[in-house]
Amino acid sequence: MRYSEVTDLKIIPMAEKPTILTQTTVAKSRLFRIEALEIQFSNGELRHYERLARGGSNGAVLVVPMQDRDTVLLIREYSAGTHRYELGLPKGKVDVGESFFEAANRELKEEIGFGAKQLYHLSTFSLAPSYLEHTTEIILAQDLYPEKLLGDEPEELEVVAWQLADINTLLATGECTEARSIAALFMAREYLASLTQ
Amino acid sequence: MRYSEVTDLKIIPMAEKPTILTQTTVAKSRLFRIEALEIQFSNGELRHYERLARGGSNGAVLVVPMQDRDTVLLIREYSAGTHRYELGLPKGKVDVGESFFEAANRELKEEIGFGAKQLYHLSTFSLAPSYLEHTTEIILAQDLYPEKLLGDEPEELEVVAWQLADINTLLATGECTEARSIAALFMAREYLASLTQ
Incomplete structure (x- = not known):
């Protein structure tokens, strides 16, 4: 330190x-x-x-799906907590018996119609550690291939491709407010940049 | 967009x-x-x-206090939600009748012993918009001056100065896990860099 x-x-x-x-x-x-x-x-x-x-929860995953080295896939999804549509990263709860990586891949297939051949654990985030026990595993997904799984989504999700270099424009839309998604996008950008150095 | x-x-x-x-x-x-x-x-x-x-809450603020253009002041504080010490940004609830900026300045005085002459609203974050109504105002605080207010902290908080350029080392300590703090640090770094361009 x-x-x-x-x-x-x-x-x-x-x-x-x-x-x-x-x-x-x-x-x-x-x-x-x-x-x-x-x-x-x-x-x-x-x-x-x-x-x-956390109750009986097995944890949660948030996935940064890279369509290519520069392009991340976001979803626009209704969020009941804030009662608005939010543009952010695919996410979901981990099912019983699933690993974080399995959960990440299942959520990807359900929410954006792709699986990932390469999964990397970027970080573990807390949300509001003073009053929430919850944590979320942040998974970088690369080497995507088309595969659709039927989830329990009430309506089809819109998938939006975004240049990872352009996080500031994304934030300026006002549609991406979730701290977990924002932190994960910045971390993924730093991590991918470190690989090419 | x-x-x-x-x-x-x-x-x-x-x-x-x-x-x-x-x-x-x-x-x-x-x-x-x-x-x-x-x-x-x-x-x-x-x-x-x-x-x-959100109940009767007036909202919450998270403050990025810059001691100088490169140095951010963090606090190490016990978090009951995750039952561990967390290294992160000063934060707190907005009191009745307070503006976000007033709340940010009060929290700074209570938690790090500084007020700020310059406050800038960086963003509004949601935490987990699918099941939390809560949002947090992210405030950049500059031009600090020493002033201590007595808060309700159960123990004195440790203040840790950190180079904003070095967020990756901070994350690698494993002590800073809060998505709000991580996203706010990256956003502050981008914003301050944009001013000097």
């Missing part, structure tokens, strides 16, 4: 990890479970937090 | 926005509210979704 420490900032030794004293399910729905946590910090301070627990 | 359309992909005309037929609170805790939505798509398809509703 390389920290560029700055003289007028106090660098505090890393504290011991807090202890979860109690952990209680306080609300539950078909898909979600909310936990109340009583946390004790190493300095003795007590705090009460709530978090959305 | 500039779409690089690719010949072997079908581009489907954008569908009419789905209609929310029913919207019911199915679970509630101190901080969270879960809604069940019955959605009808323009093709007649019906789907049932659940989402975490």
Whole structure:
């Protein structure tokens, strides 16, 4: 680890990890479970937090499908959380017994009609680590071949090809707002550029 | 908008926005509210979704504080959602009656002990738009001056200065996983580079 420490900032030794004293399910729905946590910090301070627990989930994947070295395939999909169409990367939950790579390939086949011969684990993202337990595996997919699987999508998804060099124009459309997609696109661009150096 | 359309992909005309037929609170805790939505798509398809509703929240801010043109200030903070320390950007909820910029400046003073004379709205991020209503305002803070406000932090936060050019090393530490922070750092880097061109 390389920290560029700055003289007028106090660098505090890393504290011991807090202890979860109690952990209680306080609300539950078909898909979600909310936990109340009583946390004790190493300095003795007590705090009460709530978090959305992962529940029975096997995790989630977000896929960066490259049609060629420069072109990424996006989908335009209705998002119920924000009640709007969002332009972003294909994603989905991991099914029971599936690996992250298997889930990534299945989602690709369902959502954009391609499978990938080459899959690479770019990163693991948290979303809002202060109140969500959820994490997402970010998978770069290359060497695509046409294969369509029938998913449970309520309407056919629009597939939009975009030049990876041009993320700024994509952001300026206002249609791509999801932090996971934006971070994954930048990371994929950096990773692919590092290969050609 | 500039779409690089690719010949072997079908581009489907954008569908009419789905209609929310029913919207019911199915679970509630101190901080969270879960809604069940019955959605009808323009093709007649019906789907049932659940989402975490924003509840009484006034929104949230994530701040990119630049100590100088090249150096960003990060904090290492305990995250109850993932039960680990996370290295990332200062953030917090917007209080009643506060603007996004006021909230950003207050959070800076509480979390890193600096205010900012220059604040710029970089973007608005969604987190997981398929099941979260939440969005976060991304604020670039420049021209910092020392000012400490007492927050409700359970322990003193460690402030870590980092070279913005070196996001890849930061990601390689495994300590910075939050998609919002990662996307905001890349966007700030692009924006600042565009100013010097």
